[in-house]
Amino acid sequence: MLKDKSFLTILTVFLGAVLVVLGSLIFSSLGYGKEFSFYLLSTLIVISAVAVVTVSNLVYSGFLLVLTFVLVSGIYMLLNADFLAAAQILINGGAVTIMLIFAIWLTNNKNDTANIPYSGYYRYTAFVFVGLGLFLVLVLRITGINFNPTGTPVLSVSPGIWNILEPIKVNTTEKIGQLFFNEYLVPFELASILLLMALIGAIVLALREYKFENKEENLKNKEEEKVLK
Amino acid sequence: MSITLYHYLILAAILFCIGIYGILTSKHAVRVLMSIEIAFAGVSINLVAFSNYITPGTLAGQIFTLFIMTVSAAEAGVALAIIFNIYKNFRTVDIDKIDLMKR
Numbered sequence: 660m661l662k663d664k665s666f667l668t669i670l671t672v673f674l675g676a677v678l679v680v681l682g683s684l685i686f687s688s689l690g691y692g693k694e695f696s697f698y699l700l701s702t703l704i705v706i707s708a709v710a711v712v713t714v715s716n717l718v719y720s721g722f723l724l725v726l727t728f729v730l731v732s733g734i735y736m737l738l739n740a741d742f743l744a745a746a747q748i749l750i751n752g753g754a755v756t757i758m759l760i761f762a763i764w765l766t767n768n769k770n771d772t773a774n775i776p777y778s779g780y781y782r783y784t785a786f787v788f789v790g791l792g793l794f795l796v797l798v799l800r801i802t803g804i805n806f807n808p809t810g811t812p813v814l815s816v817s818p819g820i821w822n823i824l825e826p827i828k829v830n831t832t833e834k835i836g837q838l839f840f841n842e843y844l845v846p847f848e849l850a851s852i853l854l855l856m857a858l859i860g861a862i863v864l865a866l867r868e869y870k871f872e873n874k875e876e877n878l879k880n881k882e883e884e885k886v887l888k
Numbered sequence: 889m890s891i892t893l894y895h896y897l898i899l900a901a902i903l904f905c906i907g908i909y910g911i912l913t914s915k916h917a918v919r920v921l922m923s924i925e926i927a928f929a930g931v932s933i934n935l936v937a938f939s940n941y942i943t944p945g946t947l948a949g950q951i952f953t954l955f956i957m958t959v960s961a962a963e964a965g966v967a968l969a970i971i972f973n974i975y976k977n978f979r980t981v982d983i984d985k986i987d988l989m990k991r
Contacts, residue, residue, distance in 0.1 A: 850958045
């Protein structure tokens with residue numbers, strides 16, 4: 660029964676995410692809903708991110724992280740970043756979170772104390788320092804700066820890129836590809852070297868086996884055998 | 889009332905603060921990684937919003953965001969390999985229990 664329930668919860672969460680993103684994009688493409696879709700997406704992002712941090716079951720928080728990333732890709736679409744939105748769903752929503760969920764499943768130990776949360780006082784202190792202190796500093800700083808007051812999104816087709824009423828005028832994929840192979844060629848190659856290093860490093864780290872305890876046990880066994888002989 | 893740059897920046901600040909709060913208050917090593925990913929998402933929203941509103945022609949912010957994605961994927965892979973090793977050795981992923989260098 661429990662398994663069925665959790666599967667249904669996960670399925671509902673995914674369907675809800677897809678519906679929210681599609682619905683808000685359709686609203687914004689009809690021309691009058693950019694504000695609506697921004698507020699809807701950002702509210703859901705904040706709720707799901709808080710849930711990722713606070714939900715006691717780690718597997719749920721992994722799936723909620725997928726929801727957060729899908730919703731963030733909706734925000735990217737509102738900001739005329741179509742390629743980034745697709746890459747966000749594929750890389751962060753797909754690959755990274757699946758790795759995290761597998762890590763949760765593979766490091767599952769019933770006697771582990773990691774699932775017991777910290778005491779209330781510690782969490783309240785952290786909330787006061789981060790949730791109020793850091794956040795207030797950031798907000799005061801942001802609102803204190805006057806960013807280019809006439810700055811309107813020149814690149815954008817007015818109600819977002821997914822406009823059914825007008826043809827899509829902006830294609831960032833082509834521009835990003837050209838920039839990668841001209842202006843940002845060296846960082847691009849460095850990024851590929853970094854990915855290769857991370858791949859090799861992860862394989863080496865995961866395959867190497869430290870056996871401190873076993874070595875000590877082996878030594879003890881050998882000594883015992885010697886004594887017995 | 890239209891959506892300005894400040895709306896996106898404040899959303900990004902909220903996400904960043906949630907990520908920092910999660911890093912501070914979680915014991916499970918994988919949950920710390922998740923919180924780091926949330927903070928990365930906040931920073932990425934910042935960069936894309938700057939790219940869209942302030943330098944609309946150049947797309948530099950979107951390319952920075954792509955590099956952030958690359959680095960975060962690499963970081964997650966290596967960090968998970970390290971977490972597997974920690975679990976193999978200690979049978980726990982509680983970051984308070986991993987204090988071999990303190991002892």
